[in-house]
Amino acid sequence: MEMKLVRSRTDRKLAGVLGGLAQSLGINATILRVLFVILLFLTGFFPLTIVYLVLVFILPNKEY
Structure with a gap:
């Protein structure tokens, strides 16, 4: 399965x-947000x- 990078x-x-x-x-988004702020x-x-x-x-929104 191919994973595309999209905005949530x-x-x-x-x-997103x-x-x-x-x-x-x-991974958990909260962990990534904390790392980003640091x-x-x-x-x-x-x-x-x-x-x-x-x-x-650049990133498209996620399609349902």
Whole structure:
């Protein structure tokens, strides 16, 4: 079964990017969100903010 990276429609806080990534990796979305926030502070906000915004526009929403 092929796993596509898509934005989640059900497990979303902002745009569903981290929820979709967590679903495709098979991990808890809360853990991924905590890691994202920690890395956001460690990298000085800018790099991960740009990556997140790019993924918002590139990744399609999950189809039912």
